[in-house]
Amino acid sequence: MLPRAERALSDWLASGARGIGQLLIVKTGGFSLRHREDEARADLQVFRSPNDATELARLDDAENYRPLKTAPNLRHGWVLELADLPALRLALDLFYPGRLPALAAWEANQLATTPLRATLDRQTGMYRSAAKISDGEIDELVGRFCRSRGGEPGCLRTILWARDMTGARPSLRLPLDKFIAPVDQTERGEHVMPLLCQEACNLLVAEARKVVKDSSNRAERTGFEGSC
Amino acid sequence: MDWQQPESALLIVGHGSTVNPDSSAPSLAQAEAIREHGVFREVACCFWKEEPSLRDALLFFREPEIREVYVVPNFISEGYFTETVIPRELELEGRLTTRPGGQVWKYCEPAGNHPAVTELLLRRAREIAPGVAAAETTLLIVGHGTALNENSAVAAKREVEKISALDTYASVQNAYMEEAPLISDWARLTTTPNVVVVPFFISDGLHSYQDIPVLLGIESETTAAASQREVFRRNPHRHHGRDLYYASAIGTEPKFAEILVEQAAAFDTAALDLSPIA
Numbered sequence: 231m232l233p234r235a236e237r238a239l240s241d242w243l244a245s246g247a248r249g250i251g252q253l254l255i256v257k258t259g260g261f262s263l264r265h266r267e268d269e270a271r272a273d274l275q276v277f278r279s280p281n282d283a284t285e286l287a288r289l290d291d292a293e294n295y296r297p298l299k300t301a302p303n304l305r306h307g308w309v310l311e312l313a314d315l316p317a318l319r320l321a322l323d324l325f326y327p328g329r330l331p332a333l334a335a336w337e338a339n340q341l342a343t344t345p346l347r348a349t350l351d352r353q354t355g356m357y358r359s360a361a362k363i364s365d366g367e368i369d370e371l372v373g374r375f376c377r378s379r380g381g382e383p384g385c386l387r388t389i390l391w392a393r394d395m396t397g398a399r400p401s402l403r404l405p406l407d408k409f410i411a412p413v414d415q416t417e418r419g420e421h422v423m424p425l426l427c428q429e430a431c432n433l434l435v436a437e438a439r440k441v442v443k444d445s446s447n448r449a450e451r452t453g454f455e456g457s458c
Numbered sequence: 459m460d461w462q463q464p465e466s467a468l469l470i471v472g473h474g475s476t477v478n479p480d481s482s483a484p485s486l487a488q489a490e491a492i493r494e495h496g497v498f499r500e501v502a503c504c505f506w507k508e509e510p511s512l513r514d515a516l517l518f519f520r521e522p523e524i525r526e527v528y529v530v531p532n533f534i535s536e537g538y539f540t541e542t543v544i545p546r547e548l549e550l551e552g553r554l555t556t557r558p559g560g561q562v563w564k565y566c567e568p569a570g571n572h573p574a575v576t577e578l579l580l581r582r583a584r585e586i587a588p589g590v591a592a593a594e595t596t597l598l599i600v601g602h603g604t605a606l607n608e609n610s611a612v613a614a615k616r617e618v619e620k621i622s623a624l625d626t627y628a629s630v631q632n633a634y635m636e637e638a639p640l641i642s643d644w645a646r647l648t649t650t651p652n653v654v655v656v657p658f659f660i661s662d663g664l665h666s667y668q669d670i671p672v673l674l675g676i677e678s679e680t681t682a683a684a685s686q687r688e689v690f691r692r693n694p695h696r697h698h699g700r701d702l703y704y705a706s707a708i709g710t711e712p713k714f715a716e717i718l719v720e721q722a723a724a725f726d727t728a729a730l731d732l733s734p735i736a
């Protein structure tokens with residue numbers, strides 16, 4: 231029997247899914263992977279090992295490091311030819327780490343999601359203070375940071391976690407589609423596998439800490455000025 | 459590698475970085491090498507600051523054939539990450555954790571604790587200064603040294619003691635980036651005509667690559683990542699009337715893949731301490 235992630239992958243492809251995130255998957259003898267916006271290009275540089283995905287996913291078009299692999303800044307200009315389904319799975323695990331296992335768990339109704347406040351409350355060390363973020367600041371931060379288009383740099387995942395135990399959506403500034411899988415987060419309206427976010431990433435936690443720090447610095451300054 | 463584990467998976471846990479692409483490179487490269495050897499049914503990495511996260515790794519290895527998961531921290535020593543962050547994020551209850559389906563996760567010792575690390579440090583030192591007389595050379599092993607990871611300094615001291623006992627170099631000393639003896643004082647700390655600096659880190663991520671050359675005075679500012687620069691290829695650097703040799707971190711050595719596998723194997727052979735993690 232196929233491993234669960236490969237089974238999920240082959241079911242999605244059989245259902246006509248065109249790809250995942252910004253990747254286009256074309257069935258050839260094996261599989262061919264490229265940027266969805268490169269579909270019509272014939273001048274692509276050819277790669278053949280699934281492990282090449284590490285290098286291809288590392289930098290954006292401007293050669294900047296991509297700390298968040300699900301950000302909408304996948305580089306263009308290459309095509310990765312893969313021999314079979316296991317090779318495709320390995321490449322996707324490197325392009326979008328952890329997303330196939332999450333998708334497979336979601337389809338099996340086994341994907342536990344963690345509310346943002348639980349993630350923040352669990353932190354220790356330098357990130358402990360992130361838990362002090364207010365609901366209003368979460369609304370602004372998630373609306374800015376996780377946005378599929380026009381974020382900083384944004385992220386193409388579908389948010390499945392709630393703000394807290396009340397089940398509230400973390401941000402009212404994001405379109406409802408941001409919370410619904412499998413909507414195509416690139417806004418091309420195609421049938422693609424969703425990139426799921428079952429728990430806030432470390433980048434968002436780090437950003438929450440920054441928001442708390444900035445607002446306490448502001449409060450200190452205002453307090454100081456107020457006492458003059 | 460004779461040890462075969464077709465019913466087991468290996469999970470390599472690295473630190474990763476949001477700013478430096480070199481930080482996760484050693485873990486990814488070693489995972490690729492171990493996968494090719496076919497020791498385990500599956501090999502995966504997860505990172506504190508990159509994807510996949512440690513939380514994502516909770517969803518890995520869902521094949522019923524995988525009965526055991528060896529978790530090997532790709533860290534230089536025990537410390538805050540191995541004792542607090544990894545157990546918390548991976549929901550480990552101690553050295554052994556049984557998941558609801560019966561799968562057992564085995565929490566192994568960090569890579570840096572492996573005895574072969576000493577040999578790797580020595581090999582690095584020899585490689586970057588070929589033909590340089592050890593009797594006229596000081597070897598500096600550089601650790602980070604912060605309150606948050608006090609054990610990394612202890613581990614660096616242990617390596618210095620082991621290498622000193624071999625009586626090869628004129629002098630073997632520790633130096634740190636953030637506490638005394640400071641690496642930036644290297645010229646004052648040493649008297650020999652040659653000084654070889656080997657960082658005691660897994661990767662040429664932030665600490666080793668971007669900060670140490672500046673502290674040594676061989677670069678004026680921290681710029682791009684290691685993979686995009688030249689500093690290791692310009693040895694020796696002539697400073698303060700001495701020849702200074704600077705090595706890259708040991709985690710990318712091909713031998714490191716064996717160390718990760720052996721840390722997993724050692725879990726089964728070691729007398730088990732089943733007490734909860736501190």
Ligand code: SF4
Nearest residue numbers: 376385427430431434
């Ligand atoms: S929290 Fe999830 S949706 Fe937001 S940026 Fe991180 S990975 Fe993307």
